Amino acid sequence: MGDTSDEEKALGKVKVIADQLGLSLDEIKEKKYSKKTLKRMLKNKVYNETKIEKRKIQKQKRKAKRKELKETLGINLSEKKPRLTMSESPNKVNIAIDLSFNSMMNEKELRKLMKQIQRCYSLNRRSDAPCQLYLTSLKDEIAKGLMSKQPGFDYWDIHRKEEHFLDAFKDFKEKGTLIFLSSDSPNLLPDVAEIQKRGGDYAYIIGGLVDHNVHKGLTLGLAQKSGIQTARLPIDQCMELCVSKVLAVNHVFEIMLNATNGIAWSQSFMNVIPARKVKQSDALKSIRQPKKEHKENSENVVQKDQVENQSSASSGSESSTT
Ligand SMILES: C[S@@+](CC[C@H](N)C(=O)[O-])C[C@H]1O[C@@H](n2cnc3c(N)ncnc32)[C@H](O)[C@@H]1O
Structure with a gap:
């Protein structure tokens, strides 16, 4: 029933x-x-x-x-924020991606590099103060690839150079203000205030290479042979990574772009370096939860920046700043 x-x-x-x-x-x-x-x-x-x-x-x-x-x-939210072009931007710091490593990459790696370049371009385009972004050795496969695969590449607001960066930045080399960025460098980049102060007098080169660090020390060796300065990002001074400190081109560019806009190294590292690479100590975990504990977190960032400044000042014994 x-x-x-x-x-x-x-x-x-x-x-x-x-x-x-x-x-x-x-x-x-x-x-x-x-x-x-x-x-x-x-x-x-x-x-x-x-x-x-x-x-x-x-x-x-x-x-x-x-x-x-x-x-x-009187706030008009419908008005779009005007985007500055590189020539209108007050940010004159030169950052170049050296595309002279074509022959060292297979097709898949080249495609990956193109995506990373596209990411760098869009980060710069959307920045409040875009830096002077260059592509050097822009020829052969990578140039053809960018032209055919990236829609609108011809209209990108980017400095295009067919020459090698050593020719494109000859004056900088002579003045000693040309710096190749390499994770293998014994030198550290200075604090962001100094990067901003130097402005357009300096040019920083990023190796356009996707190699899963198979060619460890390659760009460092080449830069040293050419007699130019090298420097690495001060990652060890701010956080511990559980894998290698070799970052992808777009991550290095984003961190450098942030630095030219006055954003502290530690803050950039926390926002840009993929979480899977970072050793999740309790302190970093709390910084990576932005919403609820925002106030507390910004205090942490300030404290970390103080540590960063002290450590980069005191790290002179181990590595000089470049
Ligand atoms: C994927 S890495 C290539 C690594 C390659 N084995 C080499 O010898 O440079 C791409 C580029 O990003 C830059 N880079 C990566 N990690 C860096 C770090 N921790 N400090 C400074 N530059 C870095 C370097 O310019 C490097 O050439």
Whole structure:
């Protein structure tokens, strides 16, 4: 007796859902829809029916909020922030990606490098103060690849040089202000205030290479042979990594771009270096949770910057700053 009434109840529920879905009980039996499937179908139906209406309401709310802000505070949120081109930017620091390593990469690695270059370009384009971004040795496969595979490459606001960076930045080499960035360098980059102070008098070169560090020490050796200075990012001074300190081209560029905009090394490392590479000490874990503990975190960053400044000042015994 009890069983029959339970079955009836269940059937009643299915009937209600079937009606809402516009299905007959025969159709449900034939297609062998389970109760769970029917519930999911109903949920999707309700979602789809209300989606457009909900979006309309949200749009109206946003519009009203923008209007209110404009009327009460004179803030116009609909106005797009103007983007500065490199020539308009007050940031004159030169950062070049050296593309002279084509022959050392297979097709997959070349494609990866192109993606990394695209990322560097878009980071610079969206920056409040873009730096002077160069591509040197821009010829052969990489040039052809960028032109054919990157939509709009011809219109990119980027300095293009076919020459090798040693020719493109000859004056800088003579003045001793040409620095090749290499994780293998015995020298550290100075603090960001110094990078900003030097401005356009200096040029920093990033090796355009995707090699999973198979060619360890390659760019350091080449730079030393050419008689130019080298420097590494002060990662050890700010955090412990569980893997090698060799970063991808786009990560090095992002950190350098941030530095030219006055963002402290430690803050950049925390935001840019992939979390999987970072040894998750408790301190770093708390810094990597931005929302709730924001105030606490910014204090941590300040404290870390003080440590960073002290350590880079005191690291002179181990490595000089370049
Ligand atoms: C994927 S790495 C290539 C590593 C390569 N074996 C070499 O000899 O440079 C790409 C480039 O990013 C820059 N780079 C990577 N990690 C760096 C670090 N920790 N400090 C400074 N530059 C770094 C270097 O310019 C490097 O050539």
